[in-house]
Each structure stands twice: as structure tokens, then as C-alpha cells.
Amino acid sequence: MTRLPAAIAERATSLLVLLGAWEGAAWFAHSRLFPGPGIVLATLAEETIHGDLLYHLGATLARVAVAFALAMTIGSAIGIAMARSRALDALLDSWVVLFLNLPALVLAVLLYVWLGLTEAAAIGAVTLSKLPTVVVTLREGARALDGDLAAMAKSFRLSAWRTLRHVTLPQLSPFFVIASRTGLALIWKIVLVVELLGRPDGIGYAIQVFFQLFDVKRLIAYSLAFVAVVLAIEWGILQPFERRLTRWRR
């Protein structure tokens, strides 16, 4: 455990150097369009307490949560079904490849055109962008399921529920984790674009407004708040979850 404080010190130094360089550049540029970290952090605090930051952040996080949940459940179901049925795999494989390579921007524009500038279109676009990666990952996982363990479960007449919980899901869990991480990284980027194009709230919408007003300090403050939440979820939820799942390997 002696290495942990050293790692923290290294990271802190690296961040301080970044802040210093930023402050120096801002001082040098001396422009309203290039605010230093001091001004941005003050804006961040101000917007959190008196402004709309929490409101927009909440709207974005709600979209992320719904799209993430939808993409994970539907994607897992499709992926596992494709691993188990050759016919389904043959039918859907090219669809998956098509959707994997379809830019999220195109999906968002098309859905807004077809469904109007609605919440359903926004969440649908985010979900559909993430869905194919989940399908591919879980298909891989389900194909790698251990037949010997399945035979063991069958010979001991384990119930379907016990087999799922103790035999099948633990084998799939690394793939759920991979799908969550890559999927979430993707969603964070797409959701802002979708909001920018056609929603009246959310971080993406706020960034569009600040862009039109050339309000760079708020633009950066909102982005930083968003990044902070992303990192908090990565470190606070996903990584501990992953450690819990892989406990038995140690």
C-alpha cells in the first residue's frame, strides 16, 4: 500500500502542471475567449449554486442512464440469442456490421427527422449507437461459454435460475463489464451531440447556447462538470464493480 500515496502525488503533480500551463497561457492570451482555470472554477461554483448547471447535468445523466440501460438489456439479449442460433446470427450479422459503422450523427439526424425533436428520438439515437457494440461483445461472451460446466449443471439437475446465476452469468460478467465500459465511453460522447442538435436542456444544449454567445468560461465550466461526473462514475461505480467480479481470480 506504500505505492498508493506515491501514485496520488504523481497524478496531483501532473494536474498542477496542467493547471499552471493553462493559467500561463490564459495570462499570455489575455482574452475573454481564453479564461484561466481560476475564472473557470469560480464560474463552475457560481453556476452550480445559482445557475442551471445541475439542471442540465441532471437532464444529460437521465438520458445516459436510460439509453445505457436500454442498450445493455436489448443488446445483451440479441447478442446471446445470436450466439445460440446460427440462423439468427446469419440474419442479423450484416445488420450489426452496418450499425457499427453508421455514424451516430446520421442516426441522430434521421431520428429527429422521423420522430420530431422528441425525447424518444434523442434516447433512441443514443441507444442505437451503442447497441451494436453490446451485441458483438455479448455474442463473443456467449460463444465462449464452457460446455463442461453446462453439462455439470445439467447432470446435477440445477434449476434454470441457479444455472443462470451461478454458472452462466459469472462467465458472461467480464463481457458485461467490457460492454459497459466501451459503451459508456461512447454514450458520453454521443449524448452531447444529440442534445446539441435537438433538445432544450442538457449539457449539450448548454454548450450550444454558450457557443452562440461566445461564453467560453461557462462552456468550459459545464464541460469540466460533465467530465468530473464521468470520472466519478468510472472510478466510483464501474471499477469497484469490476474488482468485485474478478475477486476469485486472485
Add this chain to the structure above:
Amino acid sequence: MAAVTVGISIDVSEKRYPGGRPVIALRNLETRIAPGEFCVVTGPSGCGKTTLLNIVAGLDQDFLGILGFEPAGGRSPRIGYVFQNPRLLPWRTVRENVALVRPRDHDRFEVERLLGEVGLADAADIYPTRLSGGMARRAALARAFAITPDLLLMDEPFVSLDRPAADRLRRLLVRLVTSRPLTVLFVTHDLGEAVELADRVLVLSPSPGRVVAEMPIELPRDRRRDRDTLPALQDELARLAGIQPGHSSLRIPSS
């Protein structure tokens, strides 16, 4: 949960693995295993021993023939299966692996008692990746006994263990089996192991497997263990199986 001793009647007219070049694993394999009998099946590699176990276990239902359990009409027998590889769940502790096969409302003490009986009381909380080969076999044995089986199926369970470890496990198995009403179907290619454990040895032919010889052994197990008896029994079995006396294994030597 009282176990009833079950008998098995096996009549497989053909078991075929389909494919580009279909393989016939068993043909006209017919035998009856009496309730409470310890029956050892031996034969050359690839003669369908594991296939036979999978058919009896109900894992493989794609065969021509009849599989029956006695007493007929009773509930289907509880089957404990010890595989060639222990097939423990690596993400569950030893205790959880054993408890998994028990009914939901099971008596927790029973699991602890079994773990103690196989000598794993101190290893109950560790994950299988940390177990030695011998300990993993013990865990697999405990799991098979945890369902209070009527019928125990064992597929070369002690292969790839060193000799002392295999000896200890065989003695443990005999202890576990003799203290319970239980029918055992045990597959091995090791003739010494076969004559040490069996009430009756079945010898299968090379593929497609059928019973070509059988050898009942009346002598109680504890009186076979002296210096002369086991080798004599082993030679007799070797002669029945049609191989040179003195060879201990029916494995076809790779040339």
C-alpha cells in the same frame, strides 16, 4: 432425502456421433448393474466409456436403445457425477460449490460435515483456482455426495494425480461409498484401480464399444490390499481383456 439403492439396465443398440464422418461410439452394449453394486468399466481409449456415463447421466439422450432404472416407476434417481476434470465453478468458493447442488432449504451443517469428511474443512472459503489437483478432486467428490446420490458416476476421477494422492483419494472414496447405500459406475483405464475398487469389472471392446468380458470380484476390498492379491487380480483382468499380463493400463501405447 433417504437414498434408495437403484439398479440400472443399459441396452444401447447404437450411439452415433453425427458429422462429416459419423463415428459409432457404442454398439450393442448391454448390461445390468445391480442395486448397491460398485461397477467399474474399463477399455481402450476412445471405446465410449465417457459416452456411456453421459448416457446414464441423462446428458446424452440421442442414442438408440433403452436405459432403465430400478425400482422402475419410482422417482428418477439422484445422480452424482464426478468428471475427469473437477469442473468446479472457479468464481465460487469450495463451500459454495458444494452447497450449490443442495436443495434450497438444505441443512448447512451437512455441507460442513461433508467438507470435513473429505478433508477440506480448512479450505472451505478459498476459490478452486488455489486448490491443488488432489484437493480439487476432493471438492468434486464432496459435491457429488452433497446431493445424497442414489447413483454415483465417476469418469477417471483420479487420473493425472500422483500415485500417493490417487491412493489416498481411492481410500477416501471407499470410505464414503461403504457408509452409504449407493450404486457406483466408475470408468478407468487403470486395471489396478479397477480390481482394487470393483465388485464387478466390465471390459469394453475398442470402438464401437460393447461389453466383451466381465469379471466379478467377490473378495472384500480390505482383503485385496496385500502384496500378492492385487497383482494376481490385475493379471486375471488383463488376460480377460486380452492384453499382456503385467501391463497395468488399457491405454493404447502411442507408437
